[in-house]
Amino acid sequence: MKDLYCAVDLGGTKINIGIMTKEGEVLDNIKIPTEVEKGPDNSINNIKKTIYELLERLNLTKNDLKGIGIGSPGPIDSEKGIIVESCNLKGWKNVKLVEQLSDEFEGINIKLQNDGNAAALGEYLFGFGKGCKNFIYITVSTGVGGGAIIDSKLQVGASSNAFEAGHMIINMNGRKCSCGNNGCFEAYASGTSIEKIASERIVNEESIISEISKGEKVKAEHVFESAKRGDKLALEIVENEGYYLGIGIFNIMAMYNPEKISIGGGVSNCLDMFYDKMMDTINSMSLKPSTKICKIEKAKRDDCGLIGAGALAFYNE
Amino acid sequence: MKDLYCAVDLGGTKINIGIMTKEGEVLDNIKIPTEVEKGPDNSINNIKKTIYELLERLNLTKNDLKGIGIGSPGPIDSEKGIIVESCNLKGWKNVKLVEQLSDEFEGINIKLQNDGNAAALGEYLFGFGKGCKNFIYITVSTGVGGGAIIDSKLQVGASSNAFEAGHMIINMNGRKCSCGNNGCFEAYASGTSIEKIASERIVNEESIISEISKGEKVKAEHVFESAKRGDKLALEIVENEGYYLGIGIFNIMAMYNPEKISIGGGVSNCLDMFYDKMMDTINSMSLKPSTKICKIEKAKRDDCGLIGAGALAFYNE
Numbered sequence: 068m069k070d071l072y073c074a075v076d077l078g079g080t081k082i083n084i085g086i087m088t089k090e091g092e093v094l095d096n097i098k099i100p101t102e103v104e105k106g107p108d109n110s111i112n113n114i115k116k117t118i119y120e121l122l123e124r125l126n127l128t129k130n131d132l133k134g135i136g137i138g139s140p141g142p143i144d145s146e147k148g149i150i151v152e153s154c155n156l157k158g159w160k161n162v163k164l165v166e167q168l169s170d171e172f173e174g175i176n177i178k179l180q181n182d183g184n185a186a187a188l189g190e191y192l193f194g195f196g197k198g199c200k201n202f203i204y205i206t207v208s209t210g211v212g213g214g215a216i217i218d219s220k221l222q223v224g225a226s227s228n229a230f231e232a233g234h235m236i237i238n239m240n241g242r243k244c245s246c247g248n249n250g251c252f253e254a255y256a257s258g259t260s261i262e263k264i265a266s267e268r269i270v271n272e273e274s275i276i277s278e279i280s281k282g283e284k285v286k287a288e289h290v291f292e293s294a295k296r297g298d299k300l301a302l303e304i305v306e307n308e309g310y311y312l313g314i315g316i317f318n319i320m321a322m323y324n325p326e327k328i329s330i331g332g333g334v335s336n337c338l339d340m341f342y343d344k345m346m347d348t349i350n351s352m353s354l355k356p357s358t359k360i361c362k363i364e365k366a367k368r369d370d371c372g373l374i375g376a377g378a379l380a381f382y383n384e
Numbered sequence: 385m386k387d388l389y390c391a392v393d394l395g396g397t398k399i400n401i402g403i404m405t406k407e408g409e410v411l412d413n414i415k416i417p418t419e420v421e422k423g424p425d426n427s428i429n430n431i432k433k434t435i436y437e438l439l440e441r442l443n444l445t446k447n448d449l450k451g452i453g454i455g456s457p458g459p460i461d462s463e464k465g466i467i468v469e470s471c472n473l474k475g476w477k478n479v480k481l482v483e484q485l486s487d488e489f490e491g492i493n494i495k496l497q498n499d500g501n502a503a504a505l506g507e508y509l510f511g512f513g514k515g516c517k518n519f520i521y522i523t524v525s526t527g528v529g530g531g532a533i534i535d536s537k538l539q540v541g542a543s544s545n546a547f548e549a550g551h552m553i554i555n556m557n558g559r560k561c562s563c564g565n566n567g568c569f570e571a572y573a574s575g576t577s578i579e580k581i582a583s584e585r586i587v588n589e590e591s592i593i594s595e596i597s598k599g600e601k602v603k604a605e606h607v608f609e610s611a612k613r614g615d616k617l618a619l620e621i622v623e624n625e626g627y628y629l630g631i632g633i634f635n636i637m638a639m640y641n642p643e644k645i646s647i648g649g650g651v652s653n654c655l656d657m658f659y660d661k662m663m664d665t666i667n668s669m670s671l672k673p674s675t676k677i678c679k680i681e682k683a684k685r686d687d688c689g690l691i692g693a694g695a696l697a698f699y700n701e
Contacts, residue, residue, distance in 0.1 A: 223641075239555050
């Protein structure tokens with residue numbers, strides 16, 4: 068039998084748990100609600116139960132698992148296997164996730180890593196990053212995150228918190244970010260920012276966005292839908308998304324000089340609507356030796372958060 | 385005898401050439417003018433002559449050299465050993481530096497790297513970065529540059545152009561940079577920017593800066609001198625330097641999560657005048673798990689550009 072690994076992609080809303088091979092094939096997976104408000108013990112118990120359920124469905128026992136890898140919202144401490152604190156896991160503090168799972172899965176190698184880093188690893192090993200040495204994965208959804216592969220190794224940083232790209236300042240004194248700072252990349256380019264910017268502007272500007280959102284809270288998908296129907300304001304917001312992404316990606320190119328960048332997350336589903344503006348922005352800027360060699364594409368693996376988490380257990384950091 | 389290496393720190397104005405040990409001790413060095421305008425062949429001949437002069441002074445022959453390491457303004461191509469082009473070496477294009485030196489120093493290992501990366505390696509191996517795994521060196525002088533050590537390895541990037549920190553956008557639509565972009569870190573925090581900002585402001589604001597500069601072109605040192613004498617405008621410009629550096633360094637912390645950062649270059653000689661503002665800026669921002677663990681100090685080795693260049697020849701990239 069092939070070596071099998073358990074992958075846990077822990078998010079603020081749901082937890083995706085799967086059993087996978089070293090080749091990135093997911094044999095089976097189950098999504099369960101995180102139920103953050105019920106506390107970490109409840110969630111960890113549900114993770115354990117779900118792993119057993121998956122093993123049963125695949126006719127396996129826990130001894131068939133060579134390792135367990137977990138991607139979690141940060142900040143985490145990967146060496147100690149602790150979720151330090153996270154605004155996506157409200158109320159959870161210093162959760163000894165690895166220790167608690169080790170009690171159940173004794174003798175099995177268990178790794179914990181920041182979810183952006185894990186996803187970068189997944190897309191690197193099994194997606195667009197395959198075969199290159201310097202690779203960046205960016206996820207654009209509620210926030211902006213990601214991870215970096217440098218010289219074929221996952222960048223984790225001194226305390227597992229490297230590549231907080233969403234909080235890189237691109238416009239000091241600019242828009243307020245949820246982190247409290249001003250002018251973060253995320254405060255301009257995330258799905259949440261598209262929503263906020265649209266909500267602010269439809270108050271005074273003519274647009275079909277509120278009609279599309281049926282007067283409810285505007286979502287990024289409403290803005291994209293309105294743009295598809297030719298709405299002038301929505302088109303401008305989508306164009307600006309390309310510009311903001313271009314600026315942030317330019318910064319990443321300047322710092323990392325990668326061969327490839329792939330973009331995942333919900334907003335990337337509409338990448339073709341702002342890809343040209345993003346590329347025009349980058350191509351109009353300096354540092355040609357870094358920008359010209361780099362290819363940018365939509366992430367190939369939607370499940371890179373899951374397979375990357377699993378890969379933590381066998382990939383030598 | 386100890387293993388000996390030749391170090392070449394090639395700059396736009398001068399070339400510093402030395403003979404050093406693996407322990408970072410410079411046995412002897414000579415600075416010669418670059419004479420960029422006379423073309424690369426002239427400079428390369430002068431480098432060769434100076435190496436022989438140093439060897440003679442130390443009673444050595446070229447067979448005593450285990451390797452030669454060169455730091456050069458980028459963009460370079462380290463694999464091919466070529467200086468691709470550089471605004472600091474005007475008119476030089478695709479200079480086959482390693483090949484030309486190899487003709488003279490046959491059989492000796494010769495390495496070429498971007499000067500910021502080389503300096504980072506020097507400060508990492510022999511200065512403030514010693515012993516840590518994730519380290520950043522920033523140089524603040526005419527421009528802003530530097531290099532990164534990630535998990536004990538020098539980050540070079542896909543085409544040897546990683547860590548162009550000076551051209552990271554911190555204020556889109558902001559001040560024009562010499563690279564043509566708007567809002568680069570360098571357009572705010574470099575010595576050149578201090579000079580430009582001061583020159584712009586003394587036109588309309590009261591200040592002793594032009595008195596200190598004797599009506600000549602304002603230099604950064606004039607601004608620092610005026611600030612020491614209590615000049616209100618100069619004090620504000622120096623304070624802003626701390627703020628801008630704080631923003632740029634925050635970005636570097638967000639992306640690299642380093643244990644230590646050291647700051648070199650001419651402007652760092654006045655670091656104590658804006659250190660507090662820089663730290664206040666960083667400490668007032670988010671990402672505490674990344675900012676709290678990181679120590680920032682003035683670079684310990686003034687000659688890190690030289691010893692880092694030499695170290696390229698024995699340090700395993």
